[in-house]
Amino acid sequence: MSSAKPWLRHYPSEVAPTYEYPKHNLARILVNTAKKYPDNSALYFMGKTLRYKELLEASYRFANGLKEMGILPGERVAIMLPNCPSAVIAYFGTLMMGGIVVQTSPLYMERELVHQLSDSGAKAIVTLDLLFERVQKAKSKTQIEHIIVTSIKDYLPFPKNWLYPIKMKKDGAKLAVEYGDGVSNFKKLLGESSASPICVEVDAEQDLALLQYTGGTTGISKGVMLTHFNMVANTYQTRNWCYQGQFGEERYLGALPCFHVFGLTVLLNQAMLLAGMLILIPKFDIDLILTTINKLRPTIFPGAPTMYVALINHKRIKDYDISSINVCVSGSAPLPLEVQERFEELTGGRLIEGYGLTEASPVTHANPVLGYRKIGTIGIPFPDTEAKVVNPDSGEEMPIGEIGELIIRGPQVMKGYWNRERETSLTIKEGWLYTGDMARMDDDGFFAIVDRKKDLIIAGGYNIYPREIEEILYEHPAVQEAAVAGIPDQYRGETVKAFVVLKSGMTLTEKELELWCRERLAAYKVPRRIEFRESLPKTMVGKVLRRQLLEEEQKQSS
Structure with a gap:
């Protein structure tokens, strides 16, 4: 077994290569924890705490409220909220009554x-309420029958709840909502709905828990069908990997948005499974993050590299005590080595890089939290997860150390794309x-992502991977962030732009940065154009939108 899966010899002794995962409704995670730890703090939001029994009761009320509205099991309920208690209640409530959650970014515009x-x-x-006008405009072009409106002030403590509307009006925000005719008030709905327990039985391997849309960074956004089993399995896989977590003891810093699948699995589901306290941060604000860490002492901080970049470069980082953080799992984008080393130096905790994608609920690989790890890699496959590197054209497995397309098989892999059979058949082949x-x-079974297949730059016949160049740029002491993309070039076909x-x-000229790259990269990989932004x-x-950079580039050159 070990020869086919060389990574197994690097598993910590506490982690088994295979587990049995419960086949039940995903919401059962909350139900079970709330019965065991009713008085533990479940959510902390801007000074207000909700206990597990309160969160469970509110979720039951929401589930029963949806049923009263006529929403049936299998029907989709969209949640367009930042990290706040209403988002968690709506998520578990929808799952409890058998609905399918559609997480929607609050940043989405009407189209x-x-x-x-x-x-x-x-x-x-x-x-x-802040987004109501945008949703109302979109409604007539969709099958939406009910709009349920909550407000940030719904779960703020006194006097913040009283001051919030005054501040928002000063800032020019529109909070007025006309209720009735398919528009309901979230708090009123909870107040008028039954609190009787409800958590429907599901066929966990077939029934969908989520329709989670891909980020659309490479084109049209597709609905990924994730079953209850997919999500439960990935929650337990993550828990077993981070086996050091103590029941009822951990505090999770919720800076990642829960409408993203990474935030759902490693923050929300994880915190609920471990009876932890989830500290909800509605939007990423580095000053708020540092103050929160200093005051509330979170122990676990999953995030994206850009979050850690902002933290280590904060001008007053030394004024804050961030030593409570034991574990950070970085995902969604490559983690530069410089960032990892500086962050660990500041916190004394471990920042490990992992890997996942929406189509896998999302986590498939991570470096071990303690013990042997390899910086610059995404680590090794999770328990019950197989991974191979194959030739993108022939599908044959590549020799160790050679570049090819990463393919994955495991209990967390999606059922397919919603209403897109052709795309499903191109993406999932024989499981x-x-x-x-x-x-x-490599020989040890550690995987390294070189780049997206779509981001490969072919210049003058050479294959160039943007990530390699980005790593070199990040090493320059004056560079905070960098992205590399291929732009059209009459002579080379494509050329490298940073x-x-x-x-x-800090100051830096194009010439100085070009020289820095020339000393560290083959000539054909050196950026021919550099734009400071x-x-x-x-x-x-925090994933950089290369597509948007290229679209801006096209507009400038046309």
Whole structure:
């Protein structure tokens, strides 16, 4: 077994290579924990704490409220909320009554919203008063029958709940909502609905828990069908990997958005499984994050590299005590080595890089939290997860150390794409998920992502992987963030362009940065063009939108 799976010899002794995963409704995670730890703090939000028994009762009320509205098991309920208690209640409540959750980004504009709501056929949407106008405009082009409106102030302590509307009006925000005619108030709905327990039985391996839309960083956003079993298995896989977590003791810093599948699995589901306290941060604000760590002493901080970059480069980082953090799992984008080393130095905790994708619920690989790890790799496959590197054309397995497409098989792999049979058949073949990521595996079974297949730059016949160049750029002491993309070139077909954000107060010329790269890279990989920018366009999880950079580039050159 070990020869086919060389990574197994690097498993910590506490982690078994295979487990039995419960086959039940995903919401059962909350039900079970709330029965065992009713008085433990479940959620902390801007000064207000909700205990497990309160969260469970509110979720039951929401589930019964949806049933009263006529929502049936198997129907889709969209949740368009930042990290706040209403988002958690709506999520578990929908699952409890057998509905399918459609997580929707609060940043979506009308066009994106219409695509997702009409593609999923959602019957109801839970949103903020702040976003109501946008949702109302989109509604007529979708099958939405019910809009359930909550507000940030719904779960703020006194006097914040009283001051919030005053501040928002000062800032010019529109909070007015006309209720009735398919528009309901979230708190009123909970108050008027039954608190009787409900958690429907499901066929965990067939019934969907989520329709989770891909980020759309490479084109049109597709609905990924994740079953209850997919999500439960990945929650337990993550728990077994991070076996050091103590029941009822951990505090999770919820800076990752829970409408993203990474946030759902490693934050929300994980915290609920372990009876931890989830500290909900509605939007990433580095000052708020540092103050929160200093005051509330979270122990676990999953995030994206951009979050750790912002933290280690904060001008007053030394004024805060961030030593409570024991474990950070970084995902969603490559983690630069410089960032990892500096973060561990500041916290004394472990920052490990992992890997996942929406189509796998999402986590498939990670470095061991303690023990042997390899910096610059995504680590080794999770328990019950198989991985191979194959030739993208022939599908044959590549020799150790050679680059090919990463493919994955395991209990967390999606059922397929919603209403897209052709795309499903191209992505899942004989149970293997073709990730579209180019990778290599070493003798120890550690995998390294080289880049997206779609991001490969072919310049003058050479294959160039942007990530390698980005690593070199990050090593420069003046560079805070960098992204590399291939742009059209008459002579080479494509050429390398770097988009660079400098650290505050630092200066750097194109010539100096080009020289830095020339000393460290083969000539054909050196960026031919460099653009210094104030910021890089990113998704909510901090993944750089290379597509947007290329679209901006095309506009400038046309």
